[in-house]
Amino acid sequence: xxxxxxxxxxxxxxxxxxxxxxxxxxxxxxxxxxxxxxxxxxxxxxxxxxxxxxxxxxxxxxxxxxxxxxxxxxxxxxxxxxxxxxxxxxxxxxxxxxxxxxxxxxxxxxxxxxxxxxxxxxxxxxxxxxxxxxxxxxxxxxxxxxxxxxxxxxxxxxxxxxxxxxxxxxxxxxxxxxxxxxxxxxxxxxxxxxxxxxxxxxxxxxxxxxxxxxxxxxxxxxxxxxxxxxxxxxxxxxxxxxxxxxxxxxxxxxxxxxxxxxxxxxxxxxxxxxxxxxxxxxxxxxxxxxxxxxxxxxxxxxxxxxxxxxxxxxxxxxxxxxxxxxxxxxxxxxxxxxxxxxxxxxxxxxxxxxxxxxxxxxxxxxxxxxxxxxxxxxxxxxxxxxxxxxxxxxxxxxxxxxxxxxxxxxxxxxxxxxxxxxxxxxxxxxxxxxxxxxxxxxxxxxxxxxxxxxxxxxxxxxxxxxxxxxxxxxxxxxxxxxxxxxxxxxxxxxxxxxxxxxxxxxxxxxxxxxxxxxxxxxxxxxxxxxxxxxxxxxxxxxxxxxxxxxxxxxxxxxxxx
Ligand code: NOJ
Numbered sequence: 001x002x003x004x005x006x007x008x009x010x011x012x013x014x015x016x017x018x019x020x021x022x023x024x025x026x027x028x029x030x031x032x033x034x035x036x037x038x039x040x041x042x043x044x045x046x047x048x049x050x051x052x053x054x055x056x057x058x059x060x061x062x063x064x065x066x067x068x069x070x071x072x073x074x075x076x077x078x079x080x081x082x083x084x085x086x087x088x089x090x091x092x093x094x095x096x097x098x099x100x101x102x103x104x105x106x107x108x109x110x111x112x113x114x115x116x117x118x119x120x121x122x123x124x125x126x127x128x129x130x131x132x133x134x135x136x137x138x139x140x141x142x143x144x145x146x147x148x149x150x151x152x153x154x155x156x157x158x159x160x161x162x163x164x165x166x167x168x169x170x171x172x173x174x175x176x177x178x179x180x181x182x183x184x185x186x187x188x189x190x191x192x193x194x195x196x197x198x199x200x201x202x203x204x205x206x207x208x209x210x211x212x213x214x215x216x217x218x219x220x221x222x223x224x225x226x227x228x229x230x231x232x233x234x235x236x237x238x239x240x241x242x243x244x245x246x247x248x249x250x251x252x253x254x255x256x257x258x259x260x261x262x263x264x265x266x267x268x269x270x271x272x273x274x275x276x277x278x279x280x281x282x283x284x285x286x287x288x289x290x291x292x293x294x295x296x297x298x299x300x301x302x303x304x305x306x307x308x309x310x311x312x313x314x315x316x317x318x319x320x321x322x323x324x325x326x327x328x329x330x331x332x333x334x335x336x337x338x339x340x341x342x343x344x345x346x347x348x349x350x351x352x353x354x355x356x357x358x359x360x361x362x363x364x365x366x367x368x369x370x371x372x373x374x375x376x377x378x379x380x381x382x383x384x385x386x387x388x389x390x391x392x393x394x395x396x397x398x399x400x401x402x403x404x405x406x407x408x409x410x411x412x413x414x415x416x417x418x419x420x421x422x423x424x425x426x427x428x429x430x431x432x433x434x435x436x437x438x439x440x441x442x443x444x445x446x447x448x449x450x451x452x453x454x455x456x457x458x459x460x461x462x463x464x465x466x467x468x469x470x471x472x473x474x475x476x477x478x479x480x481x482x483x484x485x486x487x488x489x490x491x492x493x494x495x496x497x498x499x500x501x502x503x504x505x506x507x508x509x510x511x512x513x514x515x516x517x518x519x520x521x522x523x524x525x526x527x528x529x530x531x532x533x534x535x536x537x538x539x540x541x542x543x544x545x546x547x548x549x550x551x552x553x554x555x556x557x558x559x560x561x
Contacts, residue, residue: 007197007254007278007367008326009486010047011473012097014371016334017054017076022438026486028427029437032076035085038092040455042510044375045473049089050097050199050252052334058108060168061146061392062424064201069186086194094547097254102183103202104169110213111182112170116154126179126207127170129154130163133491141214142230143223145294147396150226150530164205164226168249174239184246191247194311197254202276204259205235207454218293220404225293229259237269240276254278256328256365264320268439271325279328279367286336296418297401297411304498305519306343311492311501318365318490327366331357332374337422341380344551345520348498349411350377352551354465355539359553362472365490365505370469372427376453377465381425381445382416389502390444391420428454463541471537474553481557484510499523500548506560512536513556517548524548533558 031054041049054076063073070435072079076133086096105112115123130139130151138151138160139346144167152167162171172179187198208230213223228343248255256279262270271277288309289299321327331339340353354377361368383389387397394415400410421444428450430436435450451457458466476485489506493513500523502515513530517523524547535543543554 004487005254006252007048007091009044009477010367011052011476012048012328012367012369013044013046014050014052016052017371018443019379019424019437020372020443021427021429022440023434025438025440026075027440027443028075029086030075031072031081035081035088038089038094041091041094043470043473044370045095045477046370047469048095048097048196048255049314050343050369051099053099053101055418058106058168060166062108062390063170064101064526065104065108066101067106067108067110067184068104070189077154083193095253097197097199097256098190098193098195099199099201100183100187101201102169102172103164103205107170109120113284113468114168117156119157119159124527125175125176128173129157129159130162130212130426131159137191140212140229141217141223142226142305143221144226146393149223154304160383161206164230164251169206171208175208180242182238184243187247191251191253195253197250197256197278199281202259202260203257204236204261205530205555206305207233208238209233217300219295219400221400225295227261227293234265237276244276256281260376264316271321275323275325279326279331280289281328281330282440283312283318284317285331288313295400296397296414297404299414299418301417302343302345304340304519307501308498310494310518314360314364314501315492315495315503318492321366322490324327327364328369329364329366330369330371331361331363332423333369334423337418338378338380339374340377341417341422343518348520349466349550350379351463352378352539355468356518356551356553358469358472359514359516359537359539359555360467360501362469362476363485363505363555364490364503365511368476371423373423373425374400374515375393375466375469376428376458378425378428378447378453380416380422381419381447383421383445384412386412386415388468389415389421391424394419394421405423407540430454430456468537475536480510483507484557485510488512494525495526497523497525498548500525502527509559509561511558513558514553515548515555517551520550522549529558530558539560 017029020029022029023032023431041409055066056068056071056073057063067448070081111123111126114126114224138149142150144150146166163169192320214421219416255277257277259280260283283296339357344353398411424445426437426442426446428435431451435446458464475481484505484507488507491504494500494501507510536557537555539553
């Protein structure tokens with residue numbers, strides 16, 4: 001019997017459906033578009049697709065504001081399309097993983113509409129309502145994650161409601177057992193449809209503190225990030241154990257929860273046998289530029305310190321998950337800038353940078369998550385004005401940066417780096433019109449250099465980022481290195497190097513060693529044990545053992561006895 005589960009051996013591919021493939025000419029992607037590309041996804045070793053929300057939604061936060069937890073938004077298609085997608089994927093041994101957004105709903109959800117209608121309504125206590133302070137102001141000085149107060153006034157109830165994110169995303173009241181039951185029921189609806197797992201959104205916020213008090217302001221607006229005040233409130237695990245028992249337990253699925261701020265020491269309570277989930281997305285490698293919480297205006301931008309920071313936090317996550325749970329390896333998602341810009345100086349060429357990150361992603365211990373476009377080496381975008389941006393958090397952070405005294409030009413530079421739209425531009429399939437994404441007008445512009453960065457071009461080029469991803473995905477799943485890459489223990493190598501990130505994977509008599517130069521200078525390394533090792537993959541032609549050219553990655557394998 002296999003020692004590891006199906007989802008530990010496979011790669012997960014994250015689809016942001018709105019930007020994946022439009023089959024109707026509407027300008028936004030749809031479920032049939034995902035179904036059409038299943039064979040393509042298979043070439044990347046994909047065994048599961050994480051679909052970001054496709055439920056009915058007013059799209060204030062592109063689907064993370066849900067108005068029906070068991071429906072499909074018409075812009076994505078129908079429930080039949082969804083069922084067909086699940087079926088077609090299954091035929092290719094691919095599971096569909098749904099995104100559960102259970103901290104909040106849309107303000108257009110019937111539960112909220114009823115709750116907001118009066119204090120005596122059926123759903124009155126399904127959300128978090130508080131009276132104003134005596135002067136009429138909001139109950140606390142908490143800033144929502146997208147900017148502005150986390151409280152919005154409701155005339156009908158003469159009360160404020162709490163929203164960790166946008167005003168249109170009121171937080172559900174998990175203290176109410178009827179709310180929890182309704183949410184579990186919706187998740188079970190999807191299990192009955194045959195989904196292979198769940199990504200669970202913003203889970204650290206579901207439990208709120210008993211008392212709501214002001215926090216120490218962290219910016220010029222006199223407010224404090226709500227994250228500081230509510231994330232991981234004690235008692236949260238009781239809710240989550242109930243969630244596990246009523247939904248996940250006994251199913252051959254995987255769960256991965258978005259858990260910004262859970263510390264490695266707490267991991268055993270959250271993941272693995274005694275924990276709740278199979279994996280946790282933690283964000284220590286995503287927040288290296290944020291010394292003071294995720295306030296974009298206060299970020300450091302790229303500095304060489306990112307290299308040592310990345311080394312440190314990746315090693316710590318590997319250590320933390322060596323025995324507890326399993327690590328979901330990711331460098332991109334729909335909320336982050338593209339990794340070729342995140343971890344490299346601005347002038348770093350994209351192809352080697354993309355291959356460098358691929359080398360780590362596909363050889364580290366854990367389940368790799370590839371985000372659409374990452375396998376083509378997409379970079380960031382930089383549009384002229386804030387109006388050109390769709391992302392709600394870009395708008396909020398832009399305003400906050402202005403309030404902190406930044407000029408409009410400075411605030412735009414910040415948006416260029418951190419905007420979530422960097423990850424949301426359409427997928428690039430062909431060299432044709434709109435990169436083959438849509439016959440209509442794409443909802444966000446396609447990158448200008450799409451002709452060189454698209455599936456059609458890259459599939460024909462052996463040296464492309466896409467070909468490299470396919471090669472590494474195959475190594476991870478078939479052949480001599482597969483067991484080592486899937487099951488081998490992790491050991492850090494060259495820990496003291498300020499320039500090279502390196503590690504070994506060891507399984508039985510085999511060892512794989514990955515080395516990546518994160519700088520624009522040639523670096524040498526001395527690892528005598530690699531003398532007999534053979535090169536499994538290299539990001540550049542003609543690699544030389546002991547030397548890494550700028551941004552080069554090398555992956556070796558050797559027999560140890
Ligand atoms: C995290 C999601 O990844 C993000 O896109 C969303 O805006 C927030 N949670 C709110 O649901």
